[in-house]
Amino acid sequence: MKGARLVRRSSRTRTTAHATTTTATRRGIERGSGPVQANKGSLGLRRSVGAANPHQARLLRLCAVAEPTGEKENKEQAVANVAASEEAGKPARKKKPAKAKKEKKEPWPLTRYSNPVSTTGKTHYNVIHRSQWPTGVPSVMGGHMMPSGEVAPVATSPSAIKDIYDATQTQYVHPFHYYEEERVDGTRENSSVNVHNNKASLSASVCDEFASKAKESIAATGKFTVALSGGSLIQMLEGLKERKQEVDWSKVYVFWVDERLCDLSDKDSNAGAAKAAFLDDLGIPEGNHHTIDGSLPVDQAARAYEGKMLQLSQEVLPRTEDNLPVLDLVVLGMGPDAHVASLFPNRQELAENPKQWVLPVSNSPKPPSERITMTMDVINSARQVMLVAAGKGKAEVVQRVLEHQSLPGALPAQLVMPKQGKLVWLLDAESASEISPTTWDDNKAWPRNNVPKPST
Numbered sequence: 001m002k003g004a005r006l007v008r009r010s011s012r013t014r015t016t017a018h019a020t021t022t023t024a025t026r027r028g029i030e031r032g033s034g035p036v037q038a039n040k041g042s043l044g045l046r047r048s049v050g051a052a053n054p055h056q057a058r059l060l061r062l063c064a065v066a067e068p069t070g071e072k073e074n075k076e077q078a079v080a081n082v083a084a085s086e087e088a089g090k091p092a093r094k095k096k097p098a099k100a101k102k103e104k105k106e107p108w109p110l111t112r113y114s115n116p117v118s119t120t121g122k123t124h125y126n127v128i129h130r131s132q133w134p135t136g137v138p139s140v141m142g143g144h145m146m147p148s149g150e151v152a153p154v155a156t157s158p159s160a161i162k163d164i165y166d167a168t169q170t171q172y173v174h175p176f177h178y179y180e181e182e183r184v185d186g187t188r189e190n191s192s193v194n195v196h197n198n199k200a201s202l203s204a205s206v207c208d209e210f211a212s213k214a215k216e217s218i219a220a221t222g223k224f225t226v227a228l229s230g231g232s233l234i235q236m237l238e239g240l241k242e243r244k245q246e247v248d249w250s251k252v253y254v255f256w257v258d259e260r261l262c263d264l265s266d267k268d269s270n271a272g273a274a275k276a277a278f279l280d281d282l283g284i285p286e287g288n289h290h291t292i293d294g295s296l297p298v299d300q301a302a303r304a305y306e307g308k309m310l311q312l313s314q315e316v317l318p319r320t321e322d323n324l325p326v327l328d329l330v331v332l333g334m335g336p337d338a339h340v341a342s343l344f345p346n347r348q349e350l351a352e353n354p355k356q357w358v359l360p361v362s363n364s365p366k367p368p369s370e371r372i373t374m375t376m377d378v379i380n381s382a383r384q385v386m387l388v389a390a391g392k393g394k395a396e397v398v399q400r401v402l403e404h405q406s407l408p409g410a411l412p413a414q415l416v417m418p419k420q421g422k423l424v425w426l427l428d429a430e431s432a433s434e435i436s437p438t439t440w441d442d443n444k445a446w447p448r449n450n451v452p453k454p455s456t
C-alpha cells in the first residue's frame with residue numbers, strides 16, 4: 001500500500017519595507033495508487049481430519065475454531081505430528097507455528113486514506129472503504145498533525161456528515177475536493193503571504209488593497225463587486241473612510257460572503273455593523289449594498305439572497321463557464337478552527353455544490369446558529385481573495401493552514417484556492433508568529449513536524 005505524501009511545492013520569499021512578503025504556491029497531496037484494504041486476513045475453518053483416538057479428537061476440536069488460513073496448515077501438521085508420535089510411542093513434538101507477517105503501520109491519518117480517483121480530470125475524490133469508517137466521517141477528520149507530531153484536536157463541528165454514503169457503491173465517497181497542482185491558467189504561483197508588523201499596519205494594508213482593487217476594476221470594467229465577511233474584519237475596514245476620495249464608490253457593489261440570520265439593526269448583523277462603521281460614509285448607492293432578508297427562514301433567506309445575485313446583469317456580475325458568479329474581490333476572515341465565511345470544518349456545506357451559490361447554515365458552531373454563506377466554489381471563482389487574520393489567538397491555526405496539509409474539509413481555509421484569480425494572505429506579526437516562511441524553499445523541511453519554531 002502506498003500512502004499519501006506531504007509535498008511542498010516551489011515557493012519564494014521577498015521582503016518589502018513594512019512587510020515580509022512571501023509568495024508561495026499551494027501545497028498539494030500526492031497519493032499513491034491502489035485501494036487500501038482492511039488487512040484482517042482471511043478467516044477459515046480447519047478442514048475436517050478424522051480423529052484416531054479421544055486425545056486426537058480433543059486436539060481436533062481445539063483446532064476447529066475460526067483461525068487465519070495462514071496458520072491452519074501448521075495446526076493440521078501439528079495434529080498429524082501428535083497422531084504419528086503417539087502411534088510411535090514417542091512424546092509429541094510441537095512444531096512452532098510460523099510467525100504471522102507484521103503489518104507495516106503508517107502514522108495516522110495515512111492509513112485512513114484510500115485511492116484518489118480522478119473522476120473529472122480536475123477533481124480528486126477520496127474513496128473510503130466502508131469497513132474503515134463505518135459511522136461516517138470520523139470526528140478526528142481534523143487529522144492534521146500538530147508541530148509536536150500529535151493529531152490536532154477534534155474539530156468543533158457538532159454534526160457528522162451523513163449523506164455521503166453511497167449504498168450502491170458500498171463505500172463512502174468523500175465530498176471534498178482538491179484542485180490539481182496547476183491552476184486553470186497553467187500558472188502555479190497564485191498566492192502570497194504578507195506579514196505586517198502590527199494590527200494597525202495590517203488594517204491599513206487591507207484598506208489599501210481593497211481601494212487599489214476597486215480602482216483597477218472600475219477602470220477596467222466600470223464596476224467593482226466585493227463580498228465581505230464579518231467578525232473583526234469590519235473594524236479593520238473602517239480605514240476605507242480615509243480613502244473616500246480615491247474610489248468612485250457609486251460603482252461599487254457590496255455583497256456578504258456570509259451573514260448571520262438577523263435583522264440589520266441586530267448587534268449580530270455583519271451588514272448592520274459595516275454600515276455603521278464605514279459603508280454609510282462612503283456614498284455607495286442604497287441599491288448596490290445587497291443585504292439578506294433576516295426575517296425569512298434560513299433556507300429561504302439563502303435562496304432569496306442567491307436570487308438577488310442572479311438578477312444582476314452579467315456586466316455587473318459575470319459568470320464562469322460553470323455558471324458561477326465572478327466577484328472582483330472576496331474578503332475573508334478566518335476563525336480559530338480555520339473556518340472561512342460560514343463554511344465550518346467537516347460540514348456538508350463545504351462539499352461540492354455546483355448548483356447553488358448561497359447555502360443556508362443551521363447549527364453553526366459559531367453563534368448565532370443560523371446563517372447563510374456563499375459556497376467555496378463561489379469564493380474560488382473570484383478574481384481575488386484576501387484572507388485576513390490578526391492576533392496571537394490565530395497563530396496556531398495560521399501555521400496549520402499554511403504549513404500542514406490536512407484532510408480536505410478539516411481546515412476550510414486550505415480549500416481557498418481561486419481558480420483563475422489570486423489569493424493574498426494578510427497577517428500581523430502575532431498571527432504569523434508560528435510560521436517559518438524562510439524554510440518554505442527547503443524541501444528537507446517537509447513535512448513540518450520537526451521544523452524548529454522561528455526564534456523571537
Ligand SMILES: O=C(O)C(O)[C@@H](O)[C@H](O)[C@H](O)COP(=O)(O)O
Nearest residue numbers: 229230231232333334335340341
Ligand atoms: O462570523 C462571521 O460572520 C464570519 O464571516 C466569520 O467567517 C469571521 O470572518 C471569522 O469567524 C473570523 O472572525 P474574527 O476575525 O472575529 O475572529
